[in-house]
Amino acid sequence: MAKYIVHQSGPLKGEVVVSGAKNAVLPLMAATLLTEEDCIIRDVPQLRDVVFMKEILASMGSAVKELDENTISVETKDIITTEARYDLVNKMRASILIMGPLLARKGRARIPLPGGCAIGARPIDLHLKGFEALGADIIFNEAESYVEARAGGQGLIGDSIYLDMPSVGATENIMMAAVLAEGTTYIENAAKEPEIIDLANLLNKMGAKIKGAGTDTIKIEGVQRLGGAKHTVIPDRIEAGTFMLAAAITKGNVTINNVVPEHLKPIIAKLRECGVRVAATDDTVTVRGDLGPQNSTDLMTLPHPGFPTDIQSPFMAFLSLVNGTSTVKETVFENRFMHVSQLRKMGANIETAGNKAVIKGVANLRGTQVMATDLRAGAALVLAGLVAEGTTEISEIYHIERGYEKFIEKFAGLGATIEKIED
Ligand code: EPZ
Numbered sequence: 001m002a003k004y005i006v007h008q009s010g011p012l013k014g015e016v017v018v019s020g021a022k023n024a025v026l027p028l029m030a031a032t033l034l035t036e037e038d039c040i041i042r043d044v045p046q047l048r049d050v051v052f053m054k055e056i057l058a059s060m061g062s063a064v065k066e067l068d069e070n071t072i073s074v075e076t077k078d079i080i081t082t083e084a085r086y087d088l089v090n091k092m093r094a095s096i097l098i099m100g101p102l103l104a105r106k107g108r109a110r111i112p113l114p115g116g117c118a119i120g121a122r123p124i125d126l127h128l129k130g131f132e133a134l135g136a137d138i139i140f141n142e143a144e145s146y147v148e149a150r151a152g153g154q155g156l157i158g159d160s161i162y163l164d165m166p167s168v169g170a171t172e173n174i175m176m177a178a179v180l181a182e183g184t185t186y187i188e189n190a191a192k193e194p195e196i197i198d199l200a201n202l203l204n205k206m207g208a209k210i211k212g213a214g215t216d217t218i219k220i221e222g223v224q225r226l227g228g229a230k231h232t233v234i235p236d237r238i239e240a241g242t243f244m245l246a247a248a249i250t251k252g253n254v255t256i257n258n259v260v261p262e263h264l265k266p267i268i269a270k271l272r273e274c275g276v277r278v279a280a281t282d283d284t285v286t287v288r289g290d291l292g293p294q295n296s297t298d299l300m301t302l303p304h305p306g307f308p309t310d311i312q313s314p315f316m317a318f319l320s321l322v323n324g325t326s327t328v329k330e331t332v333f334e335n336r337f338m339h340v341s342q343l344r345k346m347g348a349n350i351e352t353a354g355n356k357a358v359i360k361g362v363a364n365l366r367g368t369q370v371m372a373t374d375l376r377a378g379a380a381l382v383l384a385g386l387v388a389e390g391t392t393e394i395s396e397i398y399h400i401e402r403g404y405e406k407f408i409e410k411f412a413g414l415g416a417t418i419e420k421i422e423d
Pocket residue numbers: 022023024026094120121122123124125126127128165166167168169170191309310332333334375376403
């Protein structure tokens with residue numbers, strides 16, 4: 001398996017451009033199943049997860065074309081099957097996002113049960129609760145390990161759904177199921193992430209009638225049909241945050257272009273608390289880790305607009321080296337401290353108890369062999385490797401390449417030395 005060799009790189013300097021958001025483009029691509037007309041999506045990042053979603057759409061009957069390096073067109077004149085293939089769904093949890101569109105357009109969707117993953121069980125009960133509220137029957141087939149949703153004879157009927165927790169995927173899936181339902185649907189306690197708003201914007205361009213995306217309550221008035229649309233993916237706030245942390249941990253001076261500062265507010269606030277200078281314009285942030293001492297803070301991850309769980313592990317790498325004792329509390333996923341053991345191998349002083357970690361800053365980290373356990377844990381190990389003495393060899397890097405476009409090239413442009421070696 002391929003590895004990264006990360007060299008101690010000194011303060012990062014220069015500019016980097018953020019790509020389109022992985023967690024926006026995946027639901028946007030799923031939404032194209034809702035119309036037989038052509039949809040054009042721009043700023044599509046070149047990621048393994050995007051390749052997987054293209055394969056899944058093609059298996060359902062979509063014609064997916066690359067118009068240029070970061071633009072695709074998707075046209076699904078007819079959905080040839082409402083059963084997603086195990087070998088495709090098994091590669092990526094976000095495949096579940098085709099369930100809502102299939103149910104809306106064809107009245108049926110059958111998906112192999114998505115496995116959990118390194119960061120937790122990640123059930124889909126809230127997705128299914130939403131479909132049931134719209135009148136679908138849910139059939140669980142444990143023996144053959146699939147779940148099927150079937151609309152009643154008269155199709156889906158709008159209703160009110162309260163989400164026990166503001167699940168991002170469930171909010172997206174239910175929104176996509178409701179757009180063609182009879183009548184009006186309300187999603188209460190909805191997720192408010194920027195990616196939800198981006199999806200609602202595309203759906204409304206396609207002819208949907210959605211109000212309230214980004215607030216606790218989303219109202220969807222069902223329409224007869226949706227048409228094609230053109231849409232540009234919002235910038236990836238998690239990639240932006242990762243580069244912000246890279247500038248902080250290396251005590252560098254980095255300007256990050258193509259960002260929406262509003263999406264980065266929790267990260268900006270916490271970095272400033274630690275003594276890191278952050279200046280924002282309307283579409284850039286400049287992070288200066290080279291001015292003044294860096295100190296500890298307390299962090300708790302929450303659904304948006306709280307601190308994003310996807311930046312928890314990169315932030316913990318940074319906290320490993322600041323003065324003083326910090327705490328991190330992970331409230332979104334039940335097992336998202338897999339990076340802790342790997343950071344400790346590098347000399348970090350981190351103790352965990354349940355979903356809480358206590359990090360005592362150390363003077364330096366040591367390069368060694370570590371393993372990426374999930375996408376963002378891998379990113380955290382790269383950041384640690386940039387400042388650790390010697391070199392850090394990171395295995396299982398396929399996790400990282402799922403979610404970061406041109407990762408090595410972008411870091412090289414800032415003065416970092418990361419080599420990829422194929423086994
Ligand atoms: C999305 O995952 C993101 N992925 C995740 O990013 C992100 O960490 C997460 O939202 C939270 O912001 C994509 O958008 C493709 P959730 P999702 O449903 O939709 C529980 C990354 O690194 N839950 O909001 O799966 C669940 O177990 C990835 O880019 C239920 O209990 O997140 C988890 O503990 C990682 N029942 C919590 O809610 C359900 O039906 C949050 O999950 C659904 C979720």
